[in-house]
Amino acid sequence: MKLHEYQAKQIFSQYGIAIPRGRVASTASEAKSVAQELGGRVVVKSQVLVGGRGKAGGIRLANTPSEAEEVATQILAMQVKGLPVRKVLVDEAATIVEEIYLGVTNDRGARSPVMIASSEGGIEIEEVARIMPERLFRITIEPLLGLREYQARYLAASIELRRELWREFVGIAQGLYTAYTESDATLAEINPLVITGDGRLIALDAKMVVDDNALFRHAELAEMRDFDEEAPPEREARKYGLSYVKLDGDIGCMVNGAGLAMATMDVIKLFGGEPANFLDIGGGAGADKVAAALGIILSDSNVQAVLFNIFGGITRCDEVARGILMALKEVSTDVPMVVRLTGTNEAEGQRILAEADMLTAGSLSEAAQTAVSLANERHSV
């Protein structure tokens, strides 16, 4: 789960990391009054959960409270990569002398957290890694020991930070690491961490992604989820414990297992079709879950055919068959469907489908080919 900049900043600030004075606002007039409180120049920043806000014009300076209001009006009316801006963060503007990058994330290879620092802050770290990898320094953190002071100092020395700022930098690095572990984050990032005109280190931007699997122990973080940032079908899917990602094609698919779901999409494509979505119903899904999943697939008006690919292990084929029929009773649709069921309770599942005159397939290839034909026929109608 991604957090908004203003939420991540609040968290970082609790761990002793200096952030600019500022507050989030939902309306332009609220933004104006925040700017009045702060006095001086402010930055108005769109709060959306995608990158590239700056380039899209979603981050702007304002010299006066009325200018802040004006800028906020514009930003609150815009979309960034298709996402409407619903909130802005109004921060006091800082005088920036240098921009640093500091982040911590999981390193799959080392199976440990890794902290990354660079003297080249303010641009995306992937970009730094590409153009000037020699300016990027990383330390692997032993998860049972946590970030040690000497490691933070090593980063400070590596990015050639001026020495009078080392102690402050070490404090920030330790704060960031603690925020990362105590929030069960998978990413905690300050970009840029700036040296201000008066020689302080301030986190001008903040990014944090929290491990969904650990939200059970972070009620306060779970509450931060911004449902407005999710499309309604994704939201609906989460409610049922389904993984759904909308795509641009016309063949809806429902599969158990993420790997098999991706493989199913690949096979559809291979036979000339375009998948309309990724949808993993997970292991052991019952009839109600299947019904909910079908409803979500059909809510996409692009869908011209639906492919079910269920390899029963924990999941029982008869349950899935019943779920499909249950859903079809509720959702009246003329979208054609093909079902491929194999594994646990396969015979019973096939019987149920046969009784309902559902189209079935014996293998994944066959099912995909059928789905592609069905979609093409419907297009040509």
Add this chain to the structure above:
Amino acid sequence: MKLHEYQAKQIFSQYGIAIPRGRVASTASEAKSVAQELGGRVVVKSQVLVGGRGKAGGIRLANTPSEAEEVATQILAMQVKGLPVRKVLVDEAATIVEEIYLGVTNDRGARSPVMIASSEGGIEIEEVARIMPERLFRITIEPLLGLREYQARYLAASIELRRELWREFVGIAQGLYTAYTESDATLAEINPLVITGDGRLIALDAKMVVDDNALFRHAELAEMRDFDEEAPPEREARKYGLSYVKLDGDIGCMVNGAGLAMATMDVIKLFGGEPANFLDIGGGAGADKVAAALGIILSDSNVQAVLFNIFGGITRCDEVARGILMALKEVSTDVPMVVRLTGTNEAEGQRILAEADMLTAGSLSEAAQTAVSLANERHSV
């Protein structure tokens, strides 16, 4: 640093461990009003930093507030192992069904914390270890992982705790371990942890010893030190960073290094004397520290002779010599002294002492023999 029972209970309670309702009182009338607040039967417990309070009559039941006042009057007038009782803890009396032992301490051998549990609570755990070692269960805790739930459950299963209390017991064990680590304790102990008539687990007694070396990061614990429980010379010694323990003999000694100090005491004894104290001035002690140390030694009126044994390494012999002379100027005394100085800046030290006509010795044996003769002569005078 040992904490009082009431202090340890407060800490344990912050970690979710149930303790009896109760409060500490410094006067009998205060004890009475605590008993009134609590209602019902209470236990009045002397708060002194030594074991054996119960046997000494320092823990007594009271059925009514006036009985509590009476009992508190008696307890506050008594001494336990020579220590005057200055405070009592007044706790509500619990109905005890079973008594358990639960403690965590450092295991030198495993170089790890060890948690110990026994179904035989209420008696000293050393006693359990002696008479029924088969009733004592221990688990070694990996310091980097902390106490895991399965380990606490292993202890619960081992002491044959009834199953409906396992979850509560696991919570208590984890609370105790966290209190131990977060307080930098070297011992955290609940004895007894009782099962009450209504089936709850409550910590009836609590003991905690904190690592003196870690007090720098625990201002709140450092403030809990009960200076009343220390004899004035010990208090004075701590102020100067000296280690001083008063003993019953008549030969005072001042040594640099704990091992050498003990060896010096041993040699005194070997030559027929009795050491009056243990005193380690530590490494690199300067003249003022030496002067303070001499003052502390001479504050013991039993002292008939003083032996200085300094093996200069970090400590400089000339500094020590100057310290002795400085102290002798302030404290006028006729107690005879012998000085043995070897090591760093030995020549200069010897010269200073010679100028002041101090008695010196070339080896530890010689110094000890001289000190014993000096003390004997003075006795016979």
Add this chain to the structure above:
Amino acid sequence: MSILVDKKTRLLVQGITGREGFFHATQMMEYGTQIVAGVTPGKGGEWVLDGKIPVFDTVVGAAETTGANCSVIFVPARFAADAILEAADGGIPLIVCITEGVPVQDMMQARSHITQHGSRLIGPNCPGVLTPGASKVGIIPGNIAIPGSIGVVSRSGTLTYEVLYALQRKELGVSTCVGIGGDPINGTSFLDVLAMFEDDPHTDQVVLIGEIGGTDEERAAEFIADHMTKPVAAFVAGMTAPADKRMGHAGAIVEGGSGLAADKIAALKSAGVRVAEHPDLIPEVVA
């Protein structure tokens, strides 16, 4: 004949009285797996599976009494790291964690510890290990694979079944199938399993099933090029997955440019691996 598990495997089931643990313990026993004990804290002393299998409160108690040498874990996600540590601490050399949704930081800590203490972990979030005809440890359906000489290793669950099923239809047998799990932090990697297959005299060739995210397939390709003498075939899922979208589980995030299926396939091909276009075609590319 196999790696990791065989007829000598003496299996302990952690979470045996739970819904999933019980169901799959039953399936495993029916398959012929030698289940020797179950563990459910607070239920020690009970007997399950028609009164044949004793339940213990602790792993150490179970292991000491029954000589279990492998444990399979079906406990809820929030207790999984503790269960893994308990198994390792109980001296179990092979631990298979089926549980899905274990927090990443729990896994980083647990893995760091058990690695230093000599136990091997498979998973979490994996279907387990199947040596056809000998031992089934986990949830891989037993009826979709026959004994043989193809080693199968996969990051996926049901996609693995699809491949096993495709092999079975062509009467191609499997020495052992290892599902290493799709989580970002897991106990055993492709490399570990490839090395075991390379050393196993009863495995003639290997099928590797990868997916988008991470760089495991690239590292596997490097290992294959440098150290494998046996032929390897592969399928990588996610050619059509859009970059930067989460596809179901954490292993399936495309991480900024790398982690793409196309890159993985290219790496495998250049290591001499024959890559199938879709799972049904795996039998065509095995040697």
Add this chain to the structure above:
Amino acid sequence: MSILVDKKTRLLVQGITGREGFFHATQMMEYGTQIVAGVTPGKGGEWVLDGKIPVFDTVVGAAETTGANCSVIFVPARFAADAILEAADGGIPLIVCITEGVPVQDMMQARSHITQHGSRLIGPNCPGVLTPGASKVGIIPGNIAIPGSIGVVSRSGTLTYEVLYALQRKELGVSTCVGIGGDPINGTSFLDVLAMFEDDPHTDQVVLIGEIGGTDEERAAEFIADHMTKPVAAFVAGMTAPADKRMGHAGAIVEGGSGLAADKIAALKSAGVRVAEHPDLIPEVVA
């Protein structure tokens, strides 16, 4: 000729610009120890000891540049665990921590980690290691021991000097003297050092200096009885120490009945160790 340190020891001094670090670095250099670098965070780039020794910000920087293979630590107690971990992480195989007053829990964590990562720690709260005539790492005065074949191992500081001095006056030479430190949690035990002396062809016999508290001497006695062929002499301080009183440092607590000097002496004697009545008598009991 020695164990642990010798003429090939290339020493790094952590905390070299501090008061104690600087003083003892000077002493060590005067003794002939091959000091190659110092570390003081924030002072990298400076040169100390008459401009001969470069100072680095980090251990890894110092080790890479100078090939240091041993580090001696003089940092304040609250930074000691971090310094130990930094040295281990920097690949230093032998770490000698002089610092006194390190919190016990810091040490338990640091020790658990470095043990798993292959570095040896001597101390903390120890006087260091002296191989007379070759290398002095720590604070043992260099002028109180001459080269020879007696190995000395001790939990104490100045008491060790007393014993070395007594040996020197009788012209008895020392192969290496190791102060393992008096703290409850230390890196290297009597057993470790006894085993090294047993294996060292240039050590003919060993002097062990113990004190009250813990059971290290008892375990040493057991080891001597079972594994040592070379003669061992000993002195144990604290015969007159009252039970249950803290004598200066944590190593010197009598823990409930065990840990008494008398018990330790009895254990050593029954292992064939000749125990001196006082430190001056050590030369009488060596072989």
